Amino acid sequence: MTTTPGIDRPLLLGTRRSELATTQSGHVADMLRARGLEVELVLVTTEGDTNRAPLSRIGGTGVFVSALRDALLDGSIDLAVHSLKDLPVEQPAGLVVAATPSREDSRDVLVARDGLTLESLPAGARVGTGSPRREAQLRATRPDLDVRELRGNVPTRIATVADGELDAVVLAGAGIRRLGLTDAVTQWLEPTDMVCAPGQGALAVECRADDAAVRAHLEPLDDPDTRAAVTAERAVLGALEAGCSAPVGAFATVADGELALRTFAGPREGGETFREEVTASLADAPDPLSAAEALGRRTGTALRTRGADALPGVGEVPQPADRQSSKETE
Numbered sequence: 001m002t003t004t005p006g007i008d009r010p011l012l013l014g015t016r017r018s019e020l021a022t023t024q025s026g027h028v029a030d031m032l033r034a035r036g037l038e039v040e041l042v043l044v045t046t047e048g049d050t051n052r053a054p055l056s057r058i059g060g061t062g063v064f065v066s067a068l069r070d071a072l073l074d075g076s077i078d079l080a081v082h083s084l085k086d087l088p089v090e091q092p093a094g095l096v097v098a099a100t101p102s103r104e105d106s107r108d109v110l111v112a113r114d115g116l117t118l119e120s121l122p123a124g125a126r127v128g129t130g131s132p133r134r135e136a137q138l139r140a141t142r143p144d145l146d147v148r149e150l151r152g153n154v155p156t157r158i159a160t161v162a163d164g165e166l167d168a169v170v171l172a173g174a175g176i177r178r179l180g181l182t183d184a185v186t187q188w189l190e191p192t193d194m195v196c197a198p199g200q201g202a203l204a205v206e207c208r209a210d211d212a213a214v215r216a217h218l219e220p221l222d223d224p225d226t227r228a229a230v231t232a233e234r235a236v237l238g239a240l241e242a243g244c245s246a247p248v249g250a251f252a253t254v255a256d257g258e259l260a261l262r263t264f265a266g267p268r269e270g271g272e273t274f275r276e277e278v279t280a281s282l283a284d285a286p287d288p289l290s291a292a293e294a295l296g297r298r299t300g301t302a303l304r305t306r307g308a309d310a311l312p313g314v315g316e317v318p319q320p321a322d323r324q325s326s327k328e329t330e
């Protein structure tokens with residue numbers, strides 16, 4: 001096997017260098033290899049990997065994704081694998097998410113000292129997260145916690161608990177699973193306690209929109225239920241004109257053609273929160289993805305009308321977006 005049908009050379013898969021990124025990319029490469037294709041990984045450095053300033057300060061959609069997208073557009077790679085939650089809602093011209101493979105666990109987890117949980121952490125415990133969404137929900141249940149800014153890759157963030165620098169950190173369970181670090185988890189946070197980020201736990205496999213041969217190889221990796229769920233979640237963010245730095249959570253599931261969507265919006269420092277839980281049947285919809293998108297948009301609009309409009313990060317990313325203005329913080 002030396003060629004890829006329709007391409008006559010190995011597929012070039014661009015990935016960030018972090019262990020999580022190369023693991024996720026390796027997972028997609030293996031799915032393609034299982035289909036008989038030859039795949040080579042190409043390591044690409046992004047600004048998010050080299051700049052250690054808080055993400056809320058460097059901001060910019062592109063910190064994790066723009067170098068990969070530049071490599072796609074200039075033809076040096078054929079496909080890129082992203083964490084879907086790191087992608088801005090607005091899709092750049094010329095590129096397409098050709099596949100959203102079956103989603104990993106979407107829940108956030110608590111990694112705490114001494115087996116502690118959200119309920120048993122002592123008053124004033126130092127809990128690390130760089131995510132306004134996680135901070136807002138931590139404060140909603142435990143206003144007494146001392147929430148601290150935290151960044152860095154997954155193993156580094158876990159190490160702050162082992163080192164005694166923090167009592168706990170909140171992370172995406174998907175990343176922990178993919179890195180084989182689940183032993184560190186002291187609590188899986190259910191959506192009732194912590195609504196995940198739109199797209200959390202899902203991957204996006206992106207390629208050039210006009211590259212029919214690569215698209216045809218990627219499309220079989222798509223999981224339609226995952227795609228419908230993340231479409232609804234991201235539509236919430238779109239209706240809120242919010243980027244990933246907004247304190248907004250959205251989590252959807254699809255079971256037996258029924259889409260269930262749970263959302264959260266609230267201030268980072270604690271205060272009034274907004275939640276909507278809605279369902280819609282996709283089974284009879286002529287176009288399930290449009291139905292998922294419409295439900296997400298309606299729900300985002302409802303959150304806005306009820307007061308989420310006043311939250312920082314909401315109403316900051318015009319739709320259709322000036323892509324450079326959205327931010328990501330997770």
Ligand SMILES: NCc1[nH]cc(CCC(=O)O)c1CC(=O)O
Binds near residue numbers: 086171201
């Ligand atoms: N930018 C950070 C990021 N992007 C994707 C993941 C984990 C995997 C996922 O959420 O799908 C993480 C780490 C985290 O939030 O703990």
